[in-house]
Amino acid sequence: MSENETNLNVAWSDIEGEGLVRVVPTDSFATGVALVAELAKIAETQQHDPDILLTHNKVVITLYSRDEQSVTKRDHAFAQAVDQLIG
Template identity: 35%
Template structure:
């Protein structure tokens, strides 16, 4: 299990992932797409990289809006695993 990030490390991580916000012990990003199927295709891509990393985000789909919530439940907050997955997800979007 990864260790929780200290405040300084968390702030540095959020600077590397500027589209993400810290909310309730998690990194959160909302991404809006043009079409519903674009959102679904994106979620399927996230599922593939999450499965490879063996670290799975909470995902909420609301028509063309996808909300991703990254936290390490066993650790009770954000760890390096969340930051690494956030960066990989950013590569899909950006």
């Protein structure tokens, strides 16, 4: 694993068989929707789509490369972009 792959925010969990997961608490549903819109921009730029769950008070981001059946550098790059966006 490269240094970049290990420099993720501690809020990320690496769950075996599921991928990199981060739960982002939000103040409201509208705040969550705005975050999802920003995540969509990252996804379009990187051409890598995360799984996103939006609820009334949180956004759950899951990164896993199904074609490789593992967490890849692309997932780590997306996670780093999320970290730059929200800390």
